[in-house]
Amino acid sequence: MNTSQNKKRENPVRLTTSVSVELSPSLTAAMLTQFEEDFNRESAYVSAMNAAVKNGIGASCIDYEEIRFCQNNFSISLDAGQVTNQKQSGRCWMFAALNTMRQRVMKKLKLKNMELSQNYPLFWDKLEKSNWFLENILATLDEPLDGRLMHHLLADPVADGGQWDMFADLVKKYGVIPQETMPESFDSSATKDLTKYLTLKLREWAMRLRDEHVQGKSQNELRALKKTMMSEVYRMLCISLGKPPASFTWETRDKDDKFIRISATPQEFFKKYVGMKLDDYVSLINAPTKDKPFYKTYTVRYLGNVAGGNPVRYLNLPIEDLKKAAIAQMKAGESVWFGSDVQQRFLKTEGLLSVKAVRPDLLFDTEFPLTKEQRLDYRESLMTHAMTFTGVNIADDGKPNRWRVENSWGKDVGKEGFWVMSDEWFSEFTYQVVINKKYLSKKQHDMLEQKPIELAPWDPMGSLAF
Incomplete structure (x- = not known):
């Protein structure tokens, strides 16, 4: 896009002031004529149309500069074995959990690879x-x-x-x-x-x-x-x-x-x-909505699978707390189960989750400004997929800038099946990490003792990972 078009994106909704277009509740012929004239006036729109019609929206809004930035190398990287493949099933939550567990079996028995x-x-x-x-x-x-x-x-x-x-x-x-x-x-x-x-x-x-x-x-x-x-x-x-x-x-x-x-x-x-003590592992979530204050625990009515089992339980924290806990667990040599909305701003072939790598705002010349809170409130986003963190890259300033992700979609996407997630994408679309309680602060430990607030069965935090 050229400079003039970048300026237009600051106010993407442009109301036509022509007196020939009446403000009718229905789409009139005059309106449609005006829409077409507005479109044809911008050569960039015509170029974008030609690209998208031929190659599709996804391929036409890739930012290749961001792909170069998101290298598949990390300062902390765990040996995870070969990537698994859930195929045509919605078992990602099982695959992700079993991937964290098989690493313990591989280490104990000195195996190159194995699957549970x-x-x-x-x-x-x-x-x-x-x-x-x-x-x-x-x-x-x-x-x-x-x-x-x-x-x-x-x-x-x-x-x-x-x-x-x-x-x-x-x-x-x-x-x-x-x-x-x-x-x-x-x-x-x-x-x-x-x-x-x-x-x-x-x-x-x-x-x-x-x-x-x-x-x-x-x-x-x-x-x-x-x-x-x-x-x-x-x-x-x-x-x-x-x-x-x-x-x-x-x-x-x-x-x-x-x-x-x-x-x-x-x-x-x-x-x-x-040998995992499963009761020592807790779910930290990031749900920045007004109905779920941070530092409280939550459960969801009718969410479960085993009658007589433990209820699903979450501790809601700011996103930086989730990152800090995940890094601490990986530094100790243990991968991290996590849940996110994998269909948002992702490049499947490249195995890349990055807000900046997928730019529909540039292609369509319109902003997509919803915040994480607004996306949850208006059902635009929620946790849909579970994977495993097996590494993170810590930059010179001591902060993470990208995360190594073990997916369960086979080895033909990403680097032998391992994906890269930008830190910005983590903030926007990661909702849950599972952490051993020993990596939490004393204050966070104490929060876990609260009686959980019960959420409605259809709350976004009641979503299942597929």
Whole structure:
């Protein structure tokens, strides 16, 4: 864009003052004629149109100077193994969590690379989410069917997505296993059909439980009926994903080609070879909205997957506190699970998350001025995807300027699957990091003891990472 066009962007909404254009509630022929004349008057608009029509909006608003700045090298970089691939599934939250855990197994057993089974927790998550859904139906039998709560509960009862606390509950109950002991199935790598048929059954059963309630059945009778429903869910999952092992034997070789054989239950394997004290890990969020004051803890009503598990819990802090905690954890050699809105200002092929690398304001000659607070309030942005921080670049002034991201979209994007995030992008579109409590200040520790404020089920902080 030339200098004159840059000046125009300071006031992108230009009202036509021509008396020939009446201020009608509908789009008149005179208005359309004026719009076309305004467009044709700017040669830059015509050039932008030619570029976008031929190459698409995304390719036409890339700032290549920013790409050169965002190098895929970092002053702090952790050995993370080879990048994983969630394929056609919404299991990023599982992949990100398992990626943090497998690093511990690799270190303990001196392995070049390994993966923990992502199919195994998927099985248990679908089973537990089905049970969670039916329990929520039993708890809301007298709610109006056309009310907002029932609409929310029925909308997507066994979606693939999840939260850190939900994954922690699965691991506490079922443990983890190496990938070879329950490898991917067709439907674990492409979950659309499985989710579709489970959802169909769950909505049918929600209707039946509500109808039986109207007919006077007791809670015990309804829960007995629910048990038969859960048996069907288990059958459907075994057919689609395979039966999860109660115990297994895993054989591999370490970096020095030494043969290793391990026989264990999933819970034993987690305790001995992962060894994370899951209750020590907490979710810090950055939600700078007026309804969520900083330094308070929050939970979300009806958000979860394991009946009887721990509720999802967040501590809301300024964004710089999230960065400081993440850097401290990585300096100690441990990667960081985080959640962000990955579809905002990203270049997939380059594996780059940068506000300055994607410039629709230059292409369209209009500003996009919403703040992080406004984007949350007006549903423009929320957490949609979980990944893992495995490094950060600390500049000469002691501040971070870019972050190393381990994604789960395979090795064909970014640098062997590892992405770069600018620090500005972190501030604008990262919403959550999971941190060991030992990296928090005493003041932050004390904040965790507050009784959490309960948010509505449809609050943006109730979103799931896919």
